[in-house]
Amino acid sequence: MISPIRSMGPLAPARRNGSVAAQGETPQTPDQVTLSKGPNGPEGPDKPRPRGSVLGKIARAVGLTVGLSTIGLVGIGAVVPAVIQHPTVHIAPQNMTALQKHLSFFDQNHDGNLTRSETAQGLQKLGLSPVRSQVTGSLINAGIGVKSSDHWYDFTTVNLSKIHSSKHGSDTGIYDTQGHFVQSKYDELWSRFDQGNKGALSQSDIQAMHASLSTDKVGDVASKAEFDLLMELAGQNRTMADGSSQxxxxxxxxxxxxxxxLFYQLAGETAPF
Structure with missing residues (x-):
């Protein structure tokens, strides 16, 4: 009679700490064993991930997206204009609107088309570093070129004859819808926001102006970016009535x-008008 024990074959692998060691393998020690999770596992119910780790992943994803978008704008601005021909738009200085004169400094070859690289060159003349000039130039041209470029696929090249169509919300209104200078709006800006009639706008004055003229979020961002850059390039230190320097x-x-x-003067050049 065959022994019941022998008929069962080799003994089943030893079960230790919730895991089964296969034949020929060294049984895992407690610190090597992966504990099961779930409602019946040794650790009990699954625990939610810490909130910080999720927010960190989201922040990294947003940062990566912004970074890649900026790199893409620089790349598009560098490659596309090189292979696309734009008709030359000659605008005599005496026929330019105030808004066209405002941007003419950046039109390096005076063909009426403002490319990303030309804007970058102009910003470098005004004192920005080469890298920052490239990035800022790409963002500026992309922002205004969406509505004033000749081709949707070359939105970083601006046609100066269409620049009036790029006016954004939260604007001062000093340029009208055709790009002409409006003296009454300019005078209003000073009467409303030059606190103390000091003949200058401080950072707090400009903040109050932004808050008062706000009409939409996109316009808010564009207006703030414009005045922040203007303050950096053309701002001057002045001693205020309270003795502080601003x-x-x-x-x-x-x-x-x-x-x-202004830009011609800051760059040490003579304006052609």
Whole structure:
């Protein structure tokens, strides 16, 4: 009679700590065993992931998206204009609107088409670093070129004859819908926001102006970016009535900003108008 024990064959592998060691393998020690999760596992019910790790992944994803988008804009601005021909648009200085004069400084070859690389060159003349000039130039041209470019697939090249169509919300209104200078709006800006009649706009004055003129989020971002860059490029330090030193935009420089002569002056060049 065959023994019942022998008929069962080799003994089943030893079960230890919730895992089964296969034949020929060294049984796992407790610190090597992966504990099962779930309602019946040794650790009990699954625990939710810490909130911080999820937010961190989202932040990294957003940062990567913004970074890749910026790189893409720089790449598009560098490649597309090189293979696409734009008709030359000659606008005599005496026939330019104030808004066209405002941007004419950046039109390096005076063909009426403002490319991303030309904007970058102009910003570098005004004191920005080469890398920052490239990135900022791409963002500026992409922002205004969406409505004023000749081709949707070359939205970083701006046609200056269409620049008036790129006006955004939360604007001062100093340029009208055709790009002409509006003196009454300019005077209103100073009467409303030059606190203390000091003949200059401080950072707090400009913040109050943004809050008062706000009409939409996109316009808010565009307007703030424009004045932040203007303050950096053309702001001047002035001692205030309380003895503090603040960076301000003087009335003279603001007038030059809107009539188009400011960038030429800052770069040490003569305006052609």
């Amino acid at each position: 960076r301000v935009l003087t009335k003279e420089r603001m007038q030059q900003f809107y009539d188009g002569s």
